[in-house]
Amino acid sequence: EVQLVESGGGLVQPGGSLRLSCEASGITFSRYFFAWVRQAPGKDLEWVASMFNGELNTEYADSVKGRFTISRDNAKNTLYLSMNSLKPEDTAEYYCAADSSSPCTRRTDCRWRGQGTQVTVSS
Numbered sequence: 001e002v003q004l005v006e007s008g009g010g011l012v013q014p015g016g017s018l019r020l021s022c023e024a025s026g027i028t029f030s031r032y033f034f035a036w037v038r039q040a041p042g043k044d045l046e047w048v049a050s051m052f053n054g055e056l057n058t059e060y061a062d063s064v065k066g067r068f069t070i071s072r073d074n075a076k077n078t079l080y081l082s083m084n085s086l087k088p089e090d091t092a093e094y095y096c097a098a099d100s101s102s103p104c105t106r107r108t109d110c111r112w113r114g115q116g117t118q119v120t121v122s123s
Contacts, residue, residue: 009117022096035104038092050105
């Protein structure tokens with residue numbers, strides 16, 4: 001059974017930073033495609049960032065490019081999202097997503113998704 005467990009969310013002031021983690025189990029971590037997606041209150045799920053071809057390829061939504069960094073540690077079966085220069089509009093529930101057959105990029109329908117971690121950016 002594939003399990004994705006996010007952590008690291010919280011309340012942060014505008015301009016602050018957070019690092020989200022996603023620990024995966026039940027899979028051969030290095031062989032999967034991963035992404036982060038988010039959902040703000042009252043809005044649809046939004047794709048944020050993806051990593052595929054190992055760590056050779058990363059892609060980011062325009063809204064987070066230059067501020068967020070996706071990374072992975074295969075030895076720890078963990079995916080990360082480092083978020084800097086946070087803005088109030090980044091407030092959302094953040095989900096880790098995974099797929100085994102195709103890159104989890106620029107879409108929100110990856111095969112597996114975790115339960116989420118809440119990020120609130122407010123002064």
